[in-house]
Amino acid sequence: MSESTNSGHRQRLRDRFINGEEGSRSDEALLELLLTYAIPQKDVQPLAKQLLAAHGDLISVLEAPLEDLCRTKGVKANSAALIKLVDWIRRNVGLKPASKAVPEKTRQLSLFDSAQPETQRQDMTEKPALKPKIIKRHRTALFSKAVLAEAIDMLPRLPDSDSLNEIRAFLRANLHFNAESTRQRYTGYIISRMFTEGYADEPLRIFAKVFPNTQELRDVCFYRFMCAEPLQTEIVEGLLLPNIGVGSVTRERIRMRLKEKFPESRSINDCGQAIVEAFTSGGIAKADAKKLSFAYRDIPTASFAFVLHSEFPEPGMFDVSKLENNRLVRAMLWNPERVLYTLYELRNQGLISKVSEIDGIRQFTTKYSPAGVVEQLVAGRTPLKAAEFYPDGDKRL
Secondary structure, eight states, X not given: OOHHHHHHHHHHHHHHHHHTOTTTTSHHHHHHHHHHTTSOSSOOHHHHHHHHHHHSSHHHHHHSOHHHHHXXXXXXXXXXXXXHHHHHHHHHTTSSOTTSOOOHHHHTSOTTOSSOOGGGSOOTTTOSSOOOSOOOOOOOOOOSOOOHHHHHHHGGGOOSOOOHHHHHHHHHHXXXXXXXXXXXXXXXXXXXXXXXXXXXXXHHHHHHHHSTTSHHHXXXXXXXXXXXXXXXXXXXXXXXXXXXXXXXXXXXXXXXXXXXXXXXXXXXXXXXXXXXXXXHHTTSOEEOSSEEEOOOBOOOHHHHHHHHHHHSOSOSEEEHHHHHTOHHHHHTTBOGGGHHHHHHHHHHTTSSSEEXXXXXXXEEEOOOOHHHHHHHHHHOOOOOOTTOBOTTSOBOO
């Protein structure tokens, strides 16, 4: 690329970002723009593609240790420092109230320390509760790999640690792929989809160990996947729910939908395949060579409790309609007619305080954080007895 052409391309990158144009917030576009500030007079798009291929997505590139970044051909100290600077700002700036002084230990942390800040990885005995709300990543970009099946397989085997460095090392050593580069790339995918807050949260790790090889775990992992990849939720809302009566959509219809949203992308086929794989790995739908088949599903109590308390993390009273109309809950393809019944099941098992239906006002009251409800699930609450009835007289075991 000539110097003048390169200069014009860089300016267009900046203009598209400033103007918020379609595609300017994709992982590749953002990383390419970032690299232009560290590497002058060079086409950095190939390097952005190389980094994303090696680490999985932009979040994983930012989180990669400094030494790993510098091993990538074309990444020098300046580029790696800029990437780690952005990562440090992303993790630390704006996360603490302005009126509170930054703890001394946090201020002394090296920018390039591969460990998490102390405030993000306190011992479990020191923090009363883990952060209750999973941060929804505001992305709608295409993704080329689902890696959900691998996440579901590996989560029950993870070490008992909330350090992403330890989790990352374990995954790189134990994923079933022969090539180290593939294990590294898939490690990035798993961490960015399952642990979006910057540490390996205990509720998910414990849930996975208690419910290995179950639909409950597949449900919870698919939920986390949608938190990280909103495009998956958009496909449910735009294609699956409108065709729930038909019970299927063609793979070509999914690709057409992606093409409409990302007309200039060359990754439509890969993303379409990844979306289908996420549905099938999560037990949400079945697929053959031409179509995706689906229907409303039964609601496992344990995974419903996990998702409910993730979406409503603070104990309190809530309108049932807010749960029924919640985007991620609806995208689970759980039978909407059974949501209220499942709330009663949670009440009868002591996992929520109460469910009330008075004068057309339907409410439910929670009493646990996400960590608390997982603790109760692990403890094994008293199961429902055959003599228990629901408001309409329907006897449920």
